[in-house]
Amino acid sequence: MTRTGMLRIFTDAQGKLQQLDAVPPEHEAEQPPAPPFDWIRLFQAAGLDPARFNPAAPQWTPLAPFDARAAWTGTDALNGTPLRVEAAAWRGLPVFFGIIGPWSGAGRDHAPQGGEPVTYVFLKFLVLAAAGVFAWHNVRAGKADLRGAAKLGLLYFASMAGSSLLQANHTATGGEFQVIWTILSNCGMNAIALTAFYVALEPWVRKRWPQTMISWSRFTTRGIRDPLVGQAILLGVLFACLQVALKLLRLALHGPTGEPVFAYLYPLLGVRQALAGVFNSFTESLFDPVFRLLLLFLIRVTLRNQWLATGVFIAAVAASDSSGASYPWTDIPVYLALAGIYALMLMRYGLLVAMVSAMLTDFMISVPRTLDFTLWYASTGMLPFVLTALIAVYGFRVGMARGSAGGFAGGPLEGR
Structure with missing residues (x-):
């Protein structure tokens, strides 16, 4: 927002105005006073009833200069949530509009974070170096699953590179090479780190929890x-499907007066962004399960008690996922249940199950959904669920095949 005439506009799924910021001209010739701006036009663009709002003293300062400013307080017509509306204008044109709810925070009033603490950065390098040492030891000892590590690293590199290249803004300039080089270098470093984690971890997990690695192998x-x-x-x-249901339940438990849910809208911007989202879901599904398996294994080795280690793992994952929760009394139980499901998948059913689950959960939850099939994005919102159903059919048909594996014998669906 640095050039004259730039606009930043946020709307809801129905196209109703939620926030507006504009950049007025830097230099203007002397002009006669402009007529006052009609604030009702902004209420109409936002779909708000002016009769439900009363004038109030302005509290939120826009970045753009203004010669007129106003504020109102009232309630939402649908659920009675208290709302504050603020607006400002310059020479008869709006330069700021915002709908402020109980959940809104004054981001500019807080000092910027100075990045990660030095100790945390040092710890990450220490963990990576330790993983490299253990990986080298396992390779020298002939214990490393190099085939699995290579496939994991290549899949991660390809999916992360695909997502990053599709999301990037490409131009026919000399800087394009630098953009591609930076993306590929970053993806390569992350793939090497993940491969090192896997080589360092896999032999020990295979020895203690062989069922965790069978399907992946x-x-x-x-x-x-x-x-x-x-x-x-x-x-x-x-x-x-179970995790998606729990995440939707968490939102439903917030009630009709909960803070708005801002959907991930990039899949609606076209095929390129939709494919980038698919690649991103695949990328996360490879990294998170391996990282959480490493965390669970280290806790198990440290505490030397499987039940205690599982409880600590569930508490740690739930605490991390629920940090900053707006409604802790409803959010924390759901996050505990989700962490418990993750522990069950890793310890009972295997790493590959956790990977598939992580990918499809992110795939289904990240696309805007609606049960009103007359809306223009309804078909896009249903696509992840249709593809998930097709994947389930494929898994069922392949899993029922009877060959050398004997159908379900020895697999994760076999009773123990």
Whole structure:
């Protein structure tokens, strides 16, 4: 927002104005006074009833200069939530408009964070160096699953690079090479780090929790048509549906007066951004399960008690995910349940199940959804659920195949 005439506009899914910022001219010739701006036009653009609002003293200062300023307080017509409306104008044109609710915060009033603490940065490098040492030890000892590590690293690099390249703004200039080089370098470094974590961790997990690595090992050696891989895919779909239901329940428990839910709208911007979202979901599904498995394993080794380690892991993951929750009394129980599901997947059903579940959960939850099929984005919102259903059918058919694996025998669906 540095050039004259630039506008920043936020709307809801129905196109109603939520926030407006404008950049007025830097230099203007002397002009006669402009007529006062009609604030009712902003109320109409926002879909607000002016009769429900009373004039109030302005409290929120816009960045742009203004010669007229006004504020109102009232309630939302749908659920009675208290709202404050602020607006400002310059020479008869609006330069600021905002709808402020109980959830709004004054971001400019807080000092900027100075980045990560030095100790935290040092700790990350220490963990990465330790992973490199253990990985080298496992390779020298002949214990490393190099095939699985290579496939994991290549998949992660390809998906992260695909997401980053699709999201980037490309131009036919000399700087384009630098953009691509930076993206590929960053993806390569992250892929190497993830591969090191896997090589350092996998032999120890395979020894203590062999069931965690079975389906992943089958995937790396036999591909997605192996019956055990099909079972893992089907279980991943089931756990993903359960996690999506819990996340939607968390939002529903906030009630009609809860803070607005701002959907991830990039998939609606076109095929390129939609594909970038798919690649991003795949990228996260590879990193998060491996990282959380590493965390769970380290806690287990430290505490030397599986039940205690599982409880500490669930509490740690729930505390991390629920930090800054607006409604802790309803959010924390849901996050505890989600962390418990994650621990169950990793310890009972395997790493591949957790990966499939993480990918599909993010895929389904990140696209705007609606049950009103007359809306223009309804088909896009249903696409992740249709694809998830097709993936479940594929997992069921492959998992039921009877060959050398004997159908469900020995797989994650087998009773223990």
